[in-house]
Amino acid sequence: MYRNTPPTIHLKDYRPPEFLIDQVDLRFELDPDTTQVEATLAIRRNPAATRGDGNLRLDGEQLELEYLAIDDRPLARSEYRVEPEALILRRVPDRFRLVTRVRIHPARNTALEGLYQSGSxxxxxxxxxxxxxxxxxxDRPDVMARFSTTLIADRDRFPILLANGNPGPSQDLGDGRHLARWDDPFPKPCYLFALVAGDLHQVEDRFTTASGREVSLRLFVEPEHHDQCEHAMRSLKKAMRWDEERYGREYDLDVYLIVAVSHFNMGAMENKGLNIFNAKYVLARPDTATDQDYLGIQGVIAHEYFHNWTGNRITCRDWFQLSLKEGFTVFRDQEFSADMGSRDVTRIADVRNLRNRQFPEDSGPLAHPVRPDAYIEINNFYTATVYEKGAELVRMLATLLGPDAFRRGTDLYFARHDGQAVTIEDFIACLAEASGRDLGPFLRWYAQPGTPELEVRDQWEDETGTYRLTIRQRIPATSDRPSSGPLPIPVAVGLLDAKGRDLPLHLADEPAPTPAGTRVLELHTDETSFRFVGLAARPIPSLLRGFSAPVKVRYDYSDQDLVFLMTHDSDGFNRWDAAQSLAQRLLLQxxxxxxxxxxxxxxxxxRRTLTDEDAxxxxxxxxxxxxxxxxxxxQMETVDVEGIHRARETLIGQIATTLRAELLATYRANQDPGPYRLTPLAIGRRALKNLALAYLMHTSDDETLALCQAQFAAHQNMTDVMAALRWLVEAGGETADQALDAFYRRWSDDALVVDKWFGIQALSQRDDTLLRVESLLDHEAFTMTNPNRLRSLVGTFCLMNQLRFHAASGAGYVFLVDRVLELDPKNPQIAARLVQALAQWRRFDETRRGLMRGQLERLFHTPDLSKDVYEVVAKTLGSSEPDA
Structure with a gap:
């Protein structure tokens, strides 16, 4: 454990930097074992900052200092001090040129932060x-500079040398090495710096911007993956055109570069002009990637491209403003994905992700506002709250303002703050100015943790044809702070008649009704009533259409109401939500x-939904x-692990047995023997077919098993193969082992497909899953140093397999903490994310609570625990000094 608790960084303590850096010239002599980095910085005192003691503190970790000079004068040892995380220069001038030369060791960098080695x-x-x-x-985002980068490396080993910006001159140095120069004309914070050196295959295309500029698009992958880039390139071009049409944003450099790497802690990174991607979000062929892989690639490619304006050209003043760039950009990529596919299905996927990941985060010990006010390790705040809830906040703003005013507001934001590091207040101010609305109260959303609840009551007056909706909002008591006041909440509603038709919506204080369909009601107080008039009969309300706000709705729907909405609602999202609510009710009962x-x-x-071929x-x-x-x-006060599993399996079995004929007909009707197509219709048909197969496999009959085996053996596309493999593994026995062996033999040379192989075994609900997962740690293909491989096995088991991870013995908890302790010295960022599998420990029964707490305290009392893991464990336990 920490002998001294690591320091906490607070938003309230923000101060402008005392110094600014205008120009950065970097020179790298690259080698995996030892790389030399020379940096020349043009530094000046910031006139907007309070003058300090005259010293300059530069951030630095694991650097070996070789040379230090100011304005070409080498510094004496008495003029500076090297600390483990800083270089202190004493009494520096108001304006000067600083030259440093350091050595670093990329091959030893298992944390995958800074410069590191990934494969070759x-x-x-x-x-x-x-x-x-x-x-x-x-190293802070409000210090923005122009960068030029010179890369020198062995030509044979690293023929491709890339950095930010536009390519400059290159040359052969005559000693087996070569040099490449890159210049970025746009100021950026150092977190957007990037370089790549390797023996890579290049895929090139062109894009003509709306103003007629030609941009070279270059995608770099390891040579064996040269045939898996088409979808990523096509997605990039679609995203570039969409951003021009939707937001008026053109790309601004001569080249746009994407590099796929196999070792990456995140999904991708938007470094200016040189995006570095986890290979998972670039590489795809129908035989290696599922439909969800394809959709993920499309969304992440778009997300990182959209960051060029919402994150790069305009960036964050400090890391507390992280959702300024991430929330806005997630909203943009969600809208892009909806326009490229099925809007209803895309919205459902986004909300399911929010409810599965962010809602629990918002109600547990790791809850924090969309704009946190304190942190120990900023890596721990790349969370669903900052990203997905942050996106929902932007969506609410777009809904409240309407498309025209929202576009005027974003245009003003881009024009006013281009080249600046700004705050969430700056963004809100632009939207307020452009729309003429007071958005000050909306800032409460960024400061208030917890998921608001809307309690809805209704009243029907038959004699007047009046229907009253009363909506009360509240922040749950589980939040770690008092409510900051009522939140502005847009609630999209519809009213349906007995035949499922949308009714005109006529509020009592308005001269005329709005057309039949959806109406956005605005909440600004703790309780608001809305009176709809001119109705012939009591309507059925369709509440929170499209999930217009990240809230929970409490309304006393009957089972019959939910069945009605499930089959008749014109809002696709609410049809799904009604089905989920009804199924949840049945399952919890x-x-x-x-x-x-x-x-x-x-x-x-x-049955009606299953056989509705028009939908x-x-x-x-x-x-x-x-x-x-x-x-x-x-949804339970105390999680009943086995009870939930039993109830869900029972309901699936009832559906499968009762509707076997319809499920079989649906499976056969949605077979597509032709070539793989990536259209919303084709994706939907595969999803429906494989869902039917999943239900049928719960009947355990020979015919269904034969269908599943035939689908697996056909290798028509990876979507179908993985669906079949999943249920063959659950079937167990020799059938499962043969399928797993055949799959691995076929794909052992493709790392991303092997990740799927590990993951499907970790997800299994068989009794022996933990034993299998433990044995796979010794498999020839498993390594703890590759985050994708680690997530596929350990992450899938601990974060996604509730039944087996939470086995009553507590063996899953011991397994997790063993892995965290092994990983923490090497990659604390990934270790901290794994610990979050224990975040909800208080929600379980007394026995499991004790077992999880014991493992958390085992972690807490470990000497030399990283800041990353310490912060998560301390917050999860709720105390910096838990009981022994």
Whole structure:
């Protein structure tokens, strides 16, 4: 444990930097064992900052200082001090040129921050604070400078040399080495610096911007993956055109570079002009990538490209403003993905992700506002709250303002703050000015943790044809601070008649009704009532259409109401949400009362949805997918691990047995023997077909097993192969072992496909899953140093397999902490993310609570624990000094 608690950084303590850096010239002599970095910095005192003691403190970690000079004068040892995390220069001038030369060791850098080795290449990851592992610098986002980079390396070993900006002159140095220069004309913080050196295959295309500029698009991968780049390139070009049309944003450099690397802590990084990607979000062929892989690539490619303006040209003043760039950019990539595919299915996927990841975070010990006010390690705040809830806040703003005013506001934001490091207040101010609305109260959303709840009551007056909706908002008592006041909340509603038709919405104080469909009601107080008039009969309300706000809605729907909405609502999201609510109700009843009969109408509604060939097959698949075991656990005061699993398996079995004929017909009707197509319709048909197969496999009959084996053996596309393999593994026995062996033999040379192989075994609900996972740690293909491989096995088991990770013995908890202790000295960022599997320990029964707490305290009392893991463990336990 920490003998001295690591320092906490507070938003309230922000001060402008005392010094600024205008120009950075970097010179790298690259080698995996020892790289020399020379940095020349043009530094000046910041006139907007309070003058300090005259000393300059530069951030630096694991650097070996070789040379130090100011204005060409080498400094005496008495003029500076080297600390483990800083270089202190005493009494510096108001304006000067600083030259430092350091040595670093990329091959030893297992944390994958700064400059490190991935396979045979060298690459960087500097967000959030990795640049200080490359050279001494003011490593904070509000110090923006222009960068030029010179790279020198062995030509045979590293024929490709890349950095930010536009390519400059290159030359052969005549001794087996070569040199490449890159110049970035746009000022940026150092977290956006990047370089890549390697023997890479280049895929090139062109893009003509709206103003007629030609941009060279270059995608670099390891040579064996040269045929897996088409989808990524196509996605990039679509994103570039979409950003021009939707936001008026053109790309600004001559080249746009993407490099796929196999060792990466995150999904991708938006470094200016040189995006570095986890290979998972670049490489795809139909036989190696699933539909979800393809959609993930499209979304992440777009996300990092959109950052060029929402993150790079305009960046964060400090890391507390992280959602300024991430929330806005996630919203943009979600909207892009919706425009490229099925809007309903995309929205459902986004909300499911929010509910499964962010809602639990918001109600647990790691809860924090979208803009945190304190942290120990900033890497711990790349969270669902900052990203996904942050995106929902931007979506609410877009809904409240309407498309025209929102676009005027973003145009003003881009024009006013280009080249600046700004705050969330700056963004909100632009939207307020452009729309003429007071958005001051909306800032409460950024400061208030917890998921708001809307309690909805209604009243029908038959004699007047008046329908009243009363909505009360509250922040749950589980939040770690008092409410900051009522939040502005847009609530999209519709009213349906007995035939499922949308009704005109006529509020009592308005002269005329709005057309039939959806109406956005605005909440600004603790309780608000809305009176709808001119109705012939009591309507059925469709509440929070499209999930117009990140809240929980409490309304007393009957089972019949939910069946009605599930089959009739014109809002696709709410059809799904009604089905989820009904299934959740049935499943939780099944936990407490296992023999509760299904309500009348549920199976009929399920059947109607399954056989409705006029509806989007992707939406039908979503409606018919039951809530996950983890999500059901989040709805219980005390998680009943075995009860949830039993209830869910029972309901699946009832559906499968009752609707076997319809499921079999659906499976056969959605077979597509032709070539793989990546269209919303084709994706939806595969999803529906494989959902039908999943249900059918719960009947355990020979015909279904033969269908599953045939689908696996056909190798028509990876989506179908993985769906079949999943259920063959669950079937167990020799069938499972043969399928796993065949899959591994076929794909052992493709790392991303092998990740799927590990993951599907870690996800299994078989009794022997933990034993299998432990044995796989010794498999020839497993390594703790590759984050993708680690996530596929350890992460999948601990974070996604509720039944087996939370086995009553507590063996899963011991397994997790053993891995965290092994990983923490090497890659604390990934270790800290794994610890979050224990974050909800208080939600479980007394026995499991004790076992999890014991493992958390085992971690807490470990000497020399990293800041990353310490912060998560201390917050999870709720005390900096837990009981022994």
């Amino acid at each position: 290449m060298l690459c960087t990851q500097c967000e959030a604070e990795g640049f200080r592992r490359i050279t001494y610098f003011l 099944g936990v407490s009362e296992p023999n509760t009969p299904l309500p009348s109408g549920f199976i009929d509604a399920f 989007d097959p992707g939406l039908r698949a979503e409606i018919l997918t039951l809530p996950s075991e983890a999500y059901l656990g989040d």
